[in-house]
Amino acid sequence: MxxxxxxxxxxxxxxxxxxxxxxxxxxxxxxxxxSLVGHVLAAARELDPENLVVVVGHAREQVSAHLAxxxxxxxxxxxxxxxxxxxxxxxxxxxLGGSIDGTVVVVCGDxxxxxxxxxxxxxxxxxxxxxxxxxLTAEVPDATGYGRIVRDxxxxxxxxxxxxxxxxxxxxxxxxxxxxxxxxxxxxxxxxLGKVRTDNSQGxxxxxxxxxILREAGHxxxxxxxxxxxxxxxxxxxxxxxxxxxxxxxxxxxDAMLAGVTVVDPATTWVDVTVTFEQDAxxxxxxxxxxxxxxxxxxxxxxxxxxxxxxxxxxxxVDNTVADTAEIGQDASVGPYAYLRPGTRLGLKSKVGTxxxxxxxxxxxxxxxxxxxxxxxxxxxxxSNIGAASVFVNYDGQAKHHTTVxxxxxxxxxxxxxxxxxxxxxxxxxxxxxxxxxxxxxxxAVARGQQRNIEGWVARKRPGSAAAQAAxxxxxxxxxxx
Numbered sequence: 001m002x003x004x005x006x007x008x009x010x011x012x013x014x015x016x017x018x019x020x021x022x023x024x025x026x027x028x029x030x031x032x033x034x035s036l037v038g039h040v041l042a043a044a045r046e047l048d049p050e051n052l053v054v055v056v057g058h059a060r061e062q063v064s065a066h067l068a069x070x071x072x073x074x075x076x077x078x079x080x081x082x083x084x085x086x087x088x089x090x091x092x093x094x095x096l097g098g099s100i101d102g103t104v105v106v107v108c109g110d111x112x113x114x115x116x117x118x119x120x121x122x123x124x125x126x127x128x129x130x131x132x133x134x135x136l137t138a139e140v141p142d143a144t145g146y147g148r149i150v151r152d153x154x155x156x157x158x159x160x161x162x163x164x165x166x167x168x169x170x171x172x173x174x175x176x177x178x179x180x181x182x183x184x185x186x187x188x189x190x191x192x193l194g195k196v197r198t199d200n201s202q203g204x205x206x207x208x209x210x211x212x213i214l215r216e217a218g219h220x221x222x223x224x225x226x227x228x229x230x231x232x233x234x235x236x237x238x239x240x241x242x243x244x245x246x247x248x249x250x251x252x253x254x255d256a257m258l259a260g261v262t263v264v265d266p267a268t269t270w271v272d273v274t275v276t277f278e279q280d281a282x283x284x285x286x287x288x289x290x291x292x293x294x295x296x297x298x299x300x301x302x303x304x305x306x307x308x309x310x311x312x313x314x315x316x317x318v319d320n321t322v323a324d325t326a327e328i329g330q331d332a333s334v335g336p337y338a339y340l341r342p343g344t345r346l347g348l349k350s351k352v353g354t355x356x357x358x359x360x361x362x363x364x365x366x367x368x369x370x371x372x373x374x375x376x377x378x379x380x381x382x383x384s385n386i387g388a389a390s391v392f393v394n395y396d397g398q399a400k401h402h403t404t405v406x407x408x409x410x411x412x413x414x415x416x417x418x419x420x421x422x423x424x425x426x427x428x429x430x431x432x433x434x435x436x437x438x439x440x441x442x443x444x445a446v447a448r449g450q451q452r453n454i455e456g457w458v459a460r461k462r463p464g465s466a467a468a469q470a471a472x473x474x475x476x477x478x479x480x481x482x
Contacts, residue, residue: 007102013109014057033272046116084204100186381407
């Protein structure tokens with residue numbers, strides 16, 4: 001077990017977040033594929049804490065349900081009334097049985113940019129320096145409105161956290177600020193929380209008061225400085241939510257590019273934290289990659305493409321496409337303007353072309369569905385070609401039915417395949433056919449009415465029309481009349 005492994009991480013997520021102006025609890029708003037609290041939990045898990053406790057309060061049933069979904073092992077403590085951060089931590093310690101032997105890290109549930117590396121450095125500094133409490137701080141370009149970190153000139157220990165309104169001119173020149181993230185000695189924390197008073201303007205128990213209590217008792221208060229001040233940013237409104245999304249997205253794209261991925265225009269490319277890439281993948285402008293999407297080596301995606309939970313094989317090309325829970329095989333070609341719905345599986349060198357929609361469809365190696373078609377609940381073999389404007393008629397109003405098209409088939413344009421139906425290997429179907437019966441291998445299926453021409457119909461039914469005049473001129477020209 002690591003000497004820096006915390007006994008507990010406490011995540012404060014009880015607040016209402018009224019400035020978000022939303023029916024959704026603040027910590028459940030999401031960026032880059034995770035909720036705000038989900039990002040914090042992911043960072044906390046990198047510490048491998050013995051206990052991970054989230055303090056819930058506002059909309060606690062909703063928040064607790066979300067926590068159970070994303071991290072079933074997490075524990076929750078209820079702060080029924082939001083009586084301050086100190087009170088919230090007290091509720092967490094009570095959930096854990098009171099005083100804890102070891103380090104307790106306290107983080108805020110609305111800081112999605114916080115990294116596991118920064119928390120690890122905080123826990124390490126806390127242990128190495130032998131502090132009673134260690135404050136995570138950051139140096140910011142403009143510290144206006146933030147609590148300033150005042151240090152001892154000799155030891156570097158934190159002697160005070162001074163709020164902006166209470167700071168002197170010299171203290172306001174300090175750019176190191178308090179993040180609201182701390183590492184505590186668990187036993188000293190529990191004892192100090194019992195001494196926190198509520199004689200302040202809000203009538204609340206402030207966690208920051210613990211620092212003064214411990215310092216007055218002769219204990220050392222230290223600090224660990226975050227490498228990037230943006231990590232400590234809390235989210236209080238939709239503007240800050242968008243700013244955090246942009247920052248995190250830039251971080252993810254930077255990591256991808258440094259790993260060998262070409263991102264043509266990072267400003268218009270958006271990815272989730274769960275997206276993965278291989279070297280030499282190319283992402284064109286206007287692309288969104290969501291969920292568990294994976295781009296294999298040499299795959300090229302975009303422009304103007306949205307993929308969710310989709311795997312793109314090596315060398316595949318996906319252009320102006322929407323895909324959800326699809327598998328695109330090696331060297332396959334998709335789009336432009338294709339829609340791959342869940343259950344779509346495209347084989348090696350297959351093609352789904354312009355204005356084609358697929359759902360629960362397996363399309364074999366080398367098979368092409370070039371344009372203007374719907375393929376649903378179907379299996380198509382290898383090296384077949386589906387004619388333009390074809391529809392796999394899979395729904396009878398109550399149930400879905402399956403269509404099977406074999407290998408090396410050629411189906412005509414404007415075909416309707418009324419499921420359940422099977423087209424055998426090597427079979428052909430004629431243009432304009434409605435296929436309702438199985439087609440044996442190697443057969444040609446023709447399922448359309450005989451053409452009948454009714455002479456003179458336009459002249460009789462549309463006399464004087466432009467069509468009638470054109471037809472009469474054509475008749476005279478053919479007859480050689482002047």
